[in-house]
Amino acid sequence: MNRFNTWLAEKITQMVSTMWCAYLFAAIALISLPGAIRSHDTIIIIAWVAQTFLQLVLLSIIMVGQSVQSSSVEQKINETHEASLGEFELAKEARAMANTELQELRQISSEVHRILKDLESKIKST
Secondary structure (H helix, E strand, O other): OHHHHHHHHHHHHHHHOOHHHHHHHHHHHHHOHHHHHHOOOHHHHHHHHHHHHHHHHHHHHHHHHHHHHHHHHHHHHHHHHHHHHHHHHHHHHHHHHHHHHHHHHHHHHHHHHHHHHHHHHHHHHO
């Protein structure tokens, strides 16, 4: 039952969050506009604008806007993720290079120590 409810909610959201749905809602709302105007009652006209037109039409437009913003945020997240992966790879390469250089420095240091010991022993023997 939960899967069905989720599926149905997703389908309704997909349908309502389109500009075509906003146009349809605007057309439906406009059907009652002449009656509201003919009433010459300010409260009825304001109620039509607020409750009929704005609620029906803005619902879809806001959902479209949220979808656009969500896509933009998702794109930025993906770009940031890709950049982070690139930086991580560079850091791994730098670390590998540093390890190689450290091994070379250790070898050089070992050779210097060996040379110094050889010199020391030559100086002591003379």
